[in-house]
Amino acid sequence: MKHILVIDDSPTIRISVEYALKKVNIPIRQAENGQDALQKFRDIKAAGDDVALCICDINMPVMDGISFIREFRKIDKFTPVLVLTTESEQDKIKAGKEAGASGWIVKPFQPAELLGVVEKFIR
Numbered sequence: 001m002k003h004i005l006v007i008d009d010s011p012t013i014r015i016s017v018e019y020a021l022k023k024v025n026i027p028i029r030q031a032e033n034g035q036d037a038l039q040k041f042r043d044i045k046a047a048g049d050d051v052a053l054c055i056c057d058i059n060m061p062v063m064d065g066i067s068f069i070r071e072f073r074k075i076d077k078f079t080p081v082l083v084l085t086t087e088s089e090q091d092k093i094k095a096g097k098e099a100g101a102s103g104w105i106v107k108p109f110q111p112a113e114l115l116g117v118v119e120k121f122i123r
Helices: 011-020 033-047 065-075 090-099 111-122
Strands: 002-007 028-033 048-054 082-086 103-106
Touching: 002 011, 002 033, 002 111, 011 028, 011 111, 028 033, 033 048, 033 065, 048 065, 048 111, 065 082, 065 111, 082 111, 090 103, 103 111
Parallel strands: 002 028, 002 048, 048 082, 082 103
Antiparallel strands: none
16 A cells, blocks of 8 residues: 655644645655654555655754655655745755755645645656
8 A cells, every 4th residue: 555655843734735635545644854754654664555655844853854855765766755845945946856856835835736746746
């Protein structure tokens, strides 16, 4: 079974994303930061499942989104990582792309827009 991993330090955002993605019928796992997400990813793989997509914030405590993407790419080169953040500066976006981000959505997001992007990635 495939999962979507939602990584954000805001419980409100994690719940909003999960709600927006109800229609895709893929289980959603939540993580509070990059380090938590790496552990959840390992847990999912250890259970014999896989991750279809990561949706990741940039500004988080413990391990930020750019660091998460760099670390994640060392263990998974292909799973898409969609950045969902308030950051819209070109240098942040460039750093995200260089780390291995697959796409970038700026908060606040429209649920339909997020759903549309996610559906493209998980097809």
